[in-house]
Amino acid sequence: MAQEARIDVELTAKQDEGKPPAEASATLAGALEPSVWFASPARATRTEDRKPRIWELRSARPYRREVATGSAAVYLANGRKSLERPFIFADGFNYGPSDLPGLWEHFNAPYKKGKPGFLDQLLAAGIDVVLVGFEQRHTYIQANAGVVISAIQQAIIEKQGDTPLIVGGVSMGGMITRYALAEMEHQGMDHQTETYISWDTPHNGAWIxxxxxxxxxxxxxxxxxxxDAPKQADLIRSPAAQQLLWAWVExxxxxxxxxxxxxxxxxxxxELEQYGQFPVRPRKLGVANGTGTGTGRDLPPGETVFDWRLPLVAAATARFQPNAGERQPIGxxxxxxxxxxxxxxxxxxxxxxPGGSLASFGMIADALRAEIPQEYRSGCxxxxxxxxxxxxxxxxxNVNPYEDIESLPxxxxxxxxFKCDTKNTEHSQVTETLADWAVERIVG
Structure with missing residues (x-):
């Protein structure tokens, strides 16, 4: 039986000598970057020639007394005037409302010279693209699943013909759509979905x-x-982070x-177990931004990542996560x-x-204005x-994170x-390996 993963924290407090507390507090306040930590910055967007229709979405049922809302940007396939073959794709984990134009730009950015972006390829092949966003990306997965259910139902209402849906999402969006489809099946609702696809979705948990x-x-x-401004830990304490992360502290x-x-x-x-873990009806596909060979990054366990000092006021030391063991120092x-x-x-x-990376160490080093080696900014x-x-x-x-996935049955x-990338790339990045594989299976 695997031993329980845990953290132990030593607490000490004493009044520092040196600067007066008020002056020291002001010095510290000036040194900290006032922002929500771990939130990915807004994606730069340009004016898009193709203007989507917008669906305003509202969950038909509450979750923990919260009725989630969102919207969808509907791009009809080239030359089409009505919805016929929808690909519903949900946004992922972040703080605040979704940026649907930014989501479009990210997934349609050219990944190979002379080749259209991922979404343009789908539109050219007769697939209608429906990007679903949420008013609060950091709220309960179950609440935002209600928004996805509304999008699925709207697509079924508007769709011409009997072609089934394709439903999925990036990052936590894959968990939201996984839950939504499984809930609909559990409730006896016809989601008319033939294919489910997740893009670097943490099905068994993510890591910060x-x-x-x-x-x-x-x-x-x-x-x-x-x-009144958002605080540094607002994203990490959010319902979405608690549900998404394998290891979390309060x-x-x-x-x-x-x-x-x-x-x-x-x-x-x-609840996932009650719903059978995954929806039964759709073919279930997934892509991973990490390698399938078990080859990770050269980030030595227990190594100091950054060591920040604000003399007489504050300090912070962060280490890469040690490998198992008892009471291993992390900083x-x-x-x-x-x-x-x-x-x-x-x-x-x-x-x-091995896995999709996030510049988590780099984000926090930047917020503290700490020096950090470039190769240490991002981890799994x-x-x-x-x-x-x-x-x-x-x-x-009870799994080896460095498992040689490609050798498994x-x-x-x-x-x-599923398809793994040929190297460990940024979380949610659209690469040639993953996009070509996904297009082939979505278009059919």
Whole structure:
């Protein structure tokens, strides 16, 4: 039986000598970047010649008394005047509302000279593209699944002919659509979906280093200006983060298990199990931005990533996640007499694992204005073993994150078919390997 992954935090507090507290507080406030940590920046957009129709969407049912809303941008296939063969594709994990023009630009950016973008290829092949976004990307997965259900139902109403739907999403959007289709089947609702596809979706959980989660909580307690502005840990404490992340901590002082900390994740996993994990009717496809060979990144477990000092005021040290072991140090943070030192036990070295990457260390180093080696800015966010939905326990993680996926029999995955990238690329990146494979299977 796998031993329980946990974190233990040493707390100390004493009044620093040196600068007066008020002056030190002002110095610290000026040194911190006032922003929501781990949120991906808005994608730069240009004016798009093709103007989509917009569906305003509202979930037909509440989740935890929340009725989620969103919208969809509908791009009809080339030369078409009505919806006939919809590909419904949902946005993923981030803070605040979706940026549908940015989502279009990201997935339609040319990935090979002389070749149209991924979405343009679909439109040229007669596939209608319906991009679904959410008013709050960071809310409950189940709440936003209600928005996707509304989009599916609207597509069924408008669709001409009997061609079935294609439904999927990027990152958490793949989890939202997975849940929506499974819920519809559980409720006896006809989703008319023949194909489901996920793009670097963390089916068994995503990873944000525990030491960086701690830092977000720790440093947000020191005001940086507008008290009404979003705080550093607003995304990491959000319902979506709790449900998405395999390991999560609730504050900078927390000691205990990290895979079962959040009741929201336990409830979400229980509901997926109740719904049969995946929808039954569709063919289930997935792509992973990580390699399938077990080759990860050269990020040495336990190595210091950055070591930031604001003399007499604050300090922060972050290490790459050590590989398992007992009470392995992951870093520390100090400010105005408060000190937090973190150690983990039985947590795998996920930063260097094969998978779609996120510049999580770089984001936090930038927020602290700390120096960091360029090669240390990004680590694994969605392990490949999660993106291809290998059949393992999403709580105990009884899997080798460096598994040679390509050597495994097909039945080891809960997907019918999947494709890994040829190298570890940025989370959600559209590469030639993944896009060509996806186009071939979507177009049929």
């Amino acid at each position: 280093p525990l030491v960086l989660q701690q830092m977000a909580y720790f440093f947000e307690s020191f005001p940086t200006g507008n008290p 504050n900078a002082k927390y000691s205990g298990p990290v895979a079962t900390t959040s009741e929201l994740r336990k409830q979400f996993l229980a 520390e943070m100090k400010a105005l007499g408060q000190v937090r030192r973190g150690n983990t036990s039985h947590v795998p070295a996920l930063d260097g694992a 966010f969605v392990p490949a073993v999660s993106a291809v939905a290998l059949d393992f326990d999403p709580v105990t993680w 097909a039945e080891k995955s809960m997907l019918d078919e």
